[in-house]
Amino acid sequence: MTTETEYDVIVLGAGPTGENLADRTRAAGLSTVVVESELVGGECSYWACMPSKALLRPGAALAAARALAGSREAVTGGLDARAVLARRDSFASHWKDDGQVGWLDGIGAVLVRGQGRLAGPRRVEVSTPDGELLVLTARHAVAVCTGTRAVLPEVPGLAEAEPWTSREATSARTVPASLLVVGGGVVAVEMAAAWQSLGSRVTLLVRGQGLLPRTEPFAGELVADGLRAAGVDVRFGVEVARVDRSGGEVRVELTDGSTLNAEELLYATGRAPRTDDLGLSSVGLTDGDWLAVDDTCAVRGVEGGWLFAAGDVNHRALLTHQGKYQGRIAGAAIAALAQGRPLDTADWGAHVATADRAAVPQVVFTEPEVAAVGLSAEQAERAGHRTEVVDYDLGSVAGASLQADGYTGRARMVVDQDRRVLLGVTFVGPGAGELLQAATVAITGEVPIERLWHAVPAYPTVSEIWLRLLETYRDSGRSE
Structure with missing residues (x-):
C-alpha cells in the first residue's frame, strides 16, 4: 500500500544533526517529519561519542589517581571490565531509542521509520519495515542529515x-x-x-x-x-x-x-557519506557523493534551493558538535525561506556556518588528551598568513603540576601577525579538553591579543597557560 503525506520540512536522518534541525523548524512553526532507518539519536548516541567516551573515562580516571602520590598508593588493581562495559551500555541507552523518540514527540515532530530516498524535487519515498511505501512531499525543504559510515579498503581477505x-x-x-x-x-x-x-x-x-x-x-x-x-x-x-x-x-x-x-x-x-542509496540521481546529483553546500547548508547545484545537507554528509567538519551547529543553521535558514526572507540580509549574515572554516574545536580523549581549535601552524602557513608560533611547556604551569606528579604536556598558539588575533590553539595534556572553549571563544570572537591580556586566569589553575603563552609571545620580540 502507498500513502502520500505533505509536510513543510522533511528531515532524512534522526541523529544529533537531524534532531537539532527539526527542533529549529518546529520552533518556527513548520510541520516537520523525520525519517530514520535505524535508531533515533544516530551514530553518536549508540556507536560513537557516547559509548566511546564511556569506555575511555574509567581508564583516564585510574591514570589520574595513579599520577599523584597518596592516591597512587590506594590503587590496588586494574579496571573492572564488566563494570565498565555495563556503564558503557547505560550511556548507549542499551541500544534502545525510547528516550530520543519521546523527545522528538515532545517538540511536535513526526517520526517515520524506514529507508528514505529522494524521488524528485521535494519528494521522498520511504520503504517501511512492514513493507509499506510512504510518499512524503515537502512544501519548503528536504534536509539530508544521514551522516557517514565506516569504509574498508580493498585488502585481500579483509x-x-x-x-x-x-x-x-x-x-x-x-x-x-x-x-x-x-x-x-x-x-x-x-x-x-x-x-x-x-x-x-x-x-x-x-x-x-x-x-x-x-x-x-x-x-x-x-x-x-x-x-x-x-x-x-x-x-x-x-x-x-x-x-x-x-x-x-x-x-x-x-x-x-x-x-x-x-x-x-x-x-x-576512513569514512564515506551515507548517500549511496539516497536517490540523489533523481535530483541531478551523483549517488554516493558528499553533498557540497554553501554556508546556509543549502546543497549546491539543485535548482530552487529546497535541498539542504547538514552534518558529516556535507564533509565540512566531521564532528558531532559541528553537525549540531549546522543543523541549527540549516533549520533557521529553512525557516527564513518559508517566511519569504532572503538569506543574504544583514540579520541572516551573522548566522551562517562560518565556524566550519575558522574555529572547529576537537578533543581526542586519549592519555594525554589532545584539544585543538582553528588552524595548525602548517595550515596557517599554507593559507598565506604571516604568523608567529608560540609554544609552552604545559607541565610547568603551577595548576598542571598540582593535577599530576610529572605532568607532561604542551601548548601552542598560532598568532596572525597582521591582525594580531589567534588563528589556532592546541593543548596536549591530561584533562586538556577543558581548556578548549576559552580558545574557541578567542578565535571565533577574533579577540585582539591586547585584550587577551585582560582575561586574567585564576591561580593556581591550568588556565594560567594563557598568561604564559602571552608572555612568551611578548618576549619573542615580534609582538610589537
Whole structure:
C-alpha cells in the first residue's frame, strides 16, 4: 500500500544533526517529519561519542589517581571490565531509542521509520519495515542529515575476516585477549587506548610516520608516547597486505612479509557519506557523493534551493558538535525561506556556518588528551598568513603540576601577525579538553591579543597557560 503525506520540512536522518534541525523548524512553526532507518539519536548516541567516551573515562580516571602520590598508593588493581562495559551500555541507552523518540514527540515532530530516498524535487519515498511505501512531499525543504559510515579498503581477505569497524569497537560485549588496530586517526588511537585499559593486548599499525595527521605534529608524538606507556605496541610505516580469519583468530600479513595474530582486528581508516542509496540521481546529483553546500547548508547545484545537507554528509567538519551547529543553521535558514526572507540580509549574515572554516574545536580523549581549535601552524602557513608560533611547556604551569606528579604536556598558539588575533590553539595534556572553549571563544570572537591580556586566569589553575603563552609571545620580540 502507498500513502502520500505533505509536510513543510522533511528531515532524512534522526541523529544529533537531524534532531537539532527539526527542533529549529518546529520552533518556527513548520510541520516537520523525520525519517530514520535505524535508531533515533544516530551514530553518536549508540556507536560513537557516547559509548566511546564511556569506555575511555574509567581508564583516564585510574591514570589520574595513579599520577599523584597518596592516591597512587590506594590503587590496588586494574579496571573492572564488566563494570565498565555495563556503564558503557547505560550511556548507549542499551541500544534502545525510547528516550530520543519521546523527545522528538515532545517538540511536535513526526517520526517515520524506514529507508528514505529522494524521488524528485521535494519528494521522498520511504520503504517501511512492514513493507509499506510512504510518499512524503515537502512544501519548503528536504534536509539530508544521514551522516557517514565506516569504509574498508580493498585488502585481500579483509571483508571475509569480518573485522571490527568503529561500531563493533564501541559496542563489543567482551574484551578480546588481543586486538590489532589499523589506522592512525582519532578512532584508532581512542579505541587502542580504551581496549588496552580494559586488559586487551593492543597493537596499533600505522601506515604513515605519525598519529593524528590533522593536528600539530607534537600532539601525535605525545599521544604515541602515552599509548606506549600504557602498554600499546605502536608501529609506524607498516601496511597490511592480506587478512585471514580461522579458528577464532585473525592473521594479518604485512607488506614486509611478517605476520601478526590477534583475537580481533579493528580497521579505522576512513569514512564515506551515507548517500549511496539516497536517490540523489533523481535530483541531478551523483549517488554516493558528499553533498557540497554553501554556508546556509543549502546543497549546491539543485535548482530552487529546497535541498539542504547538514552534518558529516556535507564533509565540512566531521564532528558531532559541528553537525549540531549546522543543523541549527540549516533549520533557521529553512525557516527564513518559508517566511519569504532572503538569506543574504544583514540579520541572516551573522548566522551562517562560518565556524566550519575558522574555529572547529576537537578533543581526542586519549592519555594525554589532545584539544585543538582553528588552524595548525602548517595550515596557517599554507593559507598565506604571516604568523608567529608560540609554544609552552604545559607541565610547568603551577595548576598542571598540582593535577599530576610529572605532568607532561604542551601548548601552542598560532598568532596572525597582521591582525594580531589567534588563528589556532592546541593543548596536549591530561584533562586538556577543558581548556578548549576559552580558545574557541578567542578565535571565533577574533579577540585582539591586547585584550587577551585582560582575561586574567585564576591561580593556581591550568588556565594560567594563557598568561604564559602571552608572555612568551611578548618576549619573542615580534609582538610589537
